[in-house]
Amino acid sequence: MDTKLIWIIAAGIAGGALSLLVAAVFAYAVLSAWVPRMVSYAVGALLGAALLRLLPEAFSAADNVEKVFAVTLAGLLGFFLLEKFALWRHAHAHGATERAHDQSRRSGLLIIVGDAIHNTVDGVAIAAAFLTDVRLGVVTTLAVIAHEIPQEVGDFMILLHVGYSRRTALLLNLLASLTSVAGGIAGYFVLRESQAAVPYVLAVSAAGFIYIAVADLIPDMHRSVDLRSTAWQVILIAVGVATVALLRELGPAH
Numbered sequence: 001m002d003t004k005l006i007w008i009i010a011a012g013i014a015g016g017a018l019s020l021l022v023a024a025v026f027a028y029a030v031l032s033a034w035v036p037r038m039v040s041y042a043v044g045a046l047l048g049a050a051l052l053r054l055l056p057e058a059f060s061a062a063d064n065v066e067k068v069f070a071v072t073l074a075g076l077l078g079f080f081l082l083e084k085f086a087l088w089r090h091a092h093a094h095g096a097t098e099r100a101h102d103q104s105r106r107s108g109l110l111i112i113v114g115d116a117i118h119n120t121v122d123g124v125a126i127a128a129a130f131l132t133d134v135r136l137g138v139v140t141t142l143a144v145i146a147h148e149i150p151q152e153v154g155d156f157m158i159l160l161h162v163g164y165s166r167r168t169a170l171l172l173n174l175l176a177s178l179t180s181v182a183g184g185i186a187g188y189f190v191l192r193e194s195q196a197a198v199p200y201v202l203a204v205s206a207a208g209f210i211y212i213a214v215a216d217l218i219p220d221m222h223r224s225v226d227l228r229s230t231a232w233q234v235i236l237i238a239v240g241v242a243t244v245a246l247l248r249e250l251g252p253a254h
Contacts, residue, residue: 004130005188007137011126012184015144016119016177022145023152024170036224039217040233042146044240046213049143052244054206057132062199071200075207083215111155116176122148123183124191125205128198131191139247140205144180146240147212152177 055072062068122144130137152173159169191198221233 002188004134004137005185007130007134008123008127008184008188009181011130011137011141012123012181013178015122015126015141015148016180017174019145019148020152020170020173020177023149023156023173036221036229037232037236038146039150040221040236041240042143042150043213043217043221044237044242045143045146045244046209046217046240047237048241048244049139050206050209050213052241053136053139054129054202054209057129057136058199058202058206061132061202068199068203071203072207075204076211078204079208079211080215083211111159112172112176115151115155115173116179119148119177119180120183120186121208123180123185124187124201125208126180127184127187128191128201128205131188131195131198132202135247139244142243142247143209147209147217148177150217 055068058068058072059065126137126140126144129140156169156173159172160166164172187201191201224230224233
């Protein structure tokens with residue numbers, strides 16, 4: 001088996017199942033108080049991975065830099081539209097939960113389906129990164145894990161809220177998380193045969209990371225305006241960026 005495929009499978013498991021297990025620990029334990037701080041770290045890791053690693057690699061590998069910028073812009077707009085659809089779907093499902101318990105269960109399943117699609121896309125991004133460079137794959141996996149943990153905590157708590165048992169909620173989230181492995185394997189075989197597409201997949205991945213950080217995570221951070229919370233946010237964003245920079249220097253090469 002190709003070494004890069006092994007990396008991709010391992011990274012898919014780490015980005016999905018491992019992040020879910022860590023999220024479950026956060027949700028069950030007193031450590032849940034650290035979730036807002038984990039969000040700050042995720043912002044630094046996502047922006048660092050996108051702007052310091054993914055986009056530079058895409059620019060260096062592409063034969064047309066303007067196309068990379070265009071794909072990045074299209075990716076940002078695409079994620080905006082996807083989130084609009086998700087918000088509409090959530091509002092529709094939320095109205096249903098107020099009317100009937102079985103529809104509450106269906107809204108929970110919608111969350112799982114959406115999470116599975118998101119994790120599949122993450123798997124493809126991880127595959128594109130590892131096909132470019134193992135160090136880039138490690139950095140991308142870190143960024144995925146960093147933003148998956150607070151997201152999985154939120155999904156887990158929503159499933160409990162709409163009536164699922166802890167065991168069922170954990171199992172459903174686990175199944176959704178493992179789709180990152182499927183996305184990684186599919187991405188490996190497709191992109192290996194079409195290397196010219198890899199820079200543009202990296203650009204879309206970078207757009208997704210930037211959008212998640214700027215549109216989803218940072219607005220939540222602005223809810224805390226006291227000096228101590230702001231100081232923690234700045235420190236942990238810097239730590240997230242520094243982690244990406246450090247992995248670039250210390251991570252394994254091709």
